[in-house]
Amino acid sequence: MRPTRRTVLTATAAAGTAALASAGAAEAAPQGGRPPATAQHPSRELRELLREMDPARVEATVRRLVSFGTRHTLSVQDDPARGIGAARDWLLSELRSYAAVSGGRMTAELQSYIQEPASRIPVATKITNVVATLRGSVTPERVYVVSGHYDSRVTDVMDATSDAPGADDDASGVAVVLELARVMAKRRTAATIVFAAAAGEEQGLYGSTHLAEQLKAAGADVQGMFTNDIVGSSTADDGTKDPYTVRLFAEGVPTSETPEQAAIRRSVGGENDSATRQLARFVRDVADNDATGMHVRMIYRRDRYLRGGDHIPFLERAWPAARFTEPAEDFAHQHQDVRVEDGKQYGDLPRFCDFGYITRVARVNAAALWTLAQAPGTPTGAKILTSALTNSTQLVWTRGTEPDLAGYEIVWRETTAPEWTHVIPAGDVTAFEVDLSKDNVFFGVRAVNTKGLRSPVAFPLPQS
Template identity: 45%
Template sequence: MLSDAKDDAGAPLVVHPPVSTPPPAPQDAKIAAALGHITPAEIEANIAKLVTFRNRNTLSSMETDLPPGTGVTAAAAWIESQLQAYSAECGGCLEVKHDTFTEPAQSGARARITRPTTITNVYAILPGSDPAQAARRILVTGHYDSRATDVMDTHGLAPGANDDASGVAVSLACAHALSHAYASGLKLPATLVFAAVAGEEQGLNGSAHLARLAKSEGWQLEAVLNNDIVGGNTTPGDTLQDKSAVRVFSESIPLNATPEETKTLLRLGYESDSPSRELSRAIADIARTYQHAFGPVRETAKPDFHPVQEFRLDRFLRGGDHSSFNLEGFPAVRFTEWREDFNHQHQNVRTENGVEYGDLLKFVDLAYVARVARLNAATMATLAAAPPAPVSAQVVVKDLDNNSTLQWKPGDGAPAGTQYEIVWRPLAAPDWTNAQPVPPADDHDGQWSITLPISKDNVLFGIRAVDAAGHRSPAVVPFPAR
């Protein structure tokens, strides 16, 4: 173990880390090539097709008088056919499935499902290439249901181009690009899941069922990327939209934490270090690596496209499908455009007093959606390529001293040659400011350890796994141990 190393005087070896901002990881050429397969033209074709179903209200699955080829059931069948087509292109590499269930009627004045309703989630699985790591899963999703002003309206025009055909287009683009990359030789150790869920507008019903399914089937979901309203709304005259930024919302205290766990996290100052928050930081790190692969932002004086970490579960008065996975204990985040236009969400299509309402395709910035999709695909591929995150991470607190001893074990299935990196930040900093590679050693006895001349009282530590190519896992924070 590294903690067994001694200096010439027989004292434990202390590693003195440099103080520097962590540099981005090197690009993986195969991942970068996969991102180039995501185009605005494909995004447009998929959103335009979803719009043709006219009204994708979840409740329309129970209607018998819809025009042929319209409604949520027809939309689900088309999404499944797209995933099947992608699978055919890659020699059957995708396992396409649907999760169909009956949501019971709700009661109360605000009930949004008033009779038993059939809901279908559609998803495709790209199995991991390493049998020791294939149980690990990374999932991307968007919701394909739409709504008009009246959330119970199953017949009026509800195109839902931005909310949330844009998110479904991201999921489909990731499936197409990464399955194509698989056929071209990109083999990722962990498994990828590409999903489209329904029931979001009626109460997150589809995602809640899929999350419970994942829990019951023992999915090792390490990351859930929920894309909801990622169309880069383009309203004439709006000067406050920022096409260089996409918001990434993440929970602080895990939604499934017990009261005692919550007290512990608050006592340690770990309220901003949930697995979802560390996923958010990993996304920001990956974005720095693949920034030039996302495509230019053509607006004057705008920086390169980048995620903005939003340290909040979601927006005020709103909710999203990521929270369904959070409730089941899975790390999950939400991607959303920088500035929403509520005239183009949850509105009947109409013009009043010169103002155009409705969620129409013409207000979607297709290049922006493509950039969001590339960020999602880069995140999925990087996390699937990286070794599993360390487990049993601890910071030793048995003595009052100004050093910090960290110890951990490799995650299940960690391949030979996995290395580790210590990251840290001042208590008031939102993201990691420093990184220190852990020196390699020949024999760890299943345990890694390192001592740093940094006071554990002044910083927050994280430990992440790294492979020889530089793919990094999300960091995990060490808990006190005596």
């Protein structure tokens, strides 16, 4: 018998309370706010992983990348001590050292191609990404990507010879990627994680575009991508500090949608419910807590004005992707943070890079990636049935293939609420009816495994 509206509302209130309790609601978020109903409490396993993130290693990575003088995409590639080629070779060596202790689960490689003359590329140039892949042991076809770009620049984007140390932009992001790879290499994940140091970002997102194309050609099921770009400092240009906040840029209406698809989304009120927005909410659910020590500030935009990051080629291929960046950029030091002379660094590098802050950003990434790679994948085929005019809501979706899949949950919120506020256990089913009107609230579906780990939410679109 279908439950009445009163029983559903009572059950959802109870479920929301239970979800808050299981998510550790007693632990206030770093900024003092109450976690959303969908929050997931960090497990002991995750806390142990986060404790291994080492500020000293993060600092060593940033300083080593700065030591190459410039890492401009057009700089020398065959000098063992200076230029992007030296940085490339060092990164590969580091990732291979992590892969050596992975029990064969991780591989590291150079991913190169020749970029013919194009915008900001005056001559044919070899562009090389340095990539490590930690293959999943249960659903390896499901892929998550994390990146930083290792190329650098001075204010003149075509100056390939001047020192361009790029400590904040973006040795900081590469340090996050390397620390994630180092810590996760020793662990077994259900899904596959790709750790990438991309080149060509400053010249026009060339390396990340090639990476995305390679994944697409391989038929990878990329269910989430994060780029870490300018995550080195918590100090704004006026000297104020916000050392416990990281911004997460997440677009609304997907870049890849056709005008017709966008019109359907707008007609049902889904502008705030793209797959990328759900991915960003998931990050808040698992990483905005005492285990990371960070507050994740969602920004409802694809990126900053007049700029872009390595997540954009993934968005263009219809994959959810978001950008981490520091709370307030200081443009005065972004490209001129330190200089290098005779192999020595000059300038106040700690002023431009707070290594404790970078480590905390790495913990945010780790909490998100580890949970994504261990939880079930995002539900597919989620629809709201609209063939009948009724005040109840019928939802359907496709069952996942994970062997540890336990079932599904329905989440909902008022149309004006930014976060999911209620959770309804649905069981191991592929259809569920809620005695609430689809006209008045937004719904979502998420998967749960036997360990209690939840997937990102899938937002259902109408099906007549």
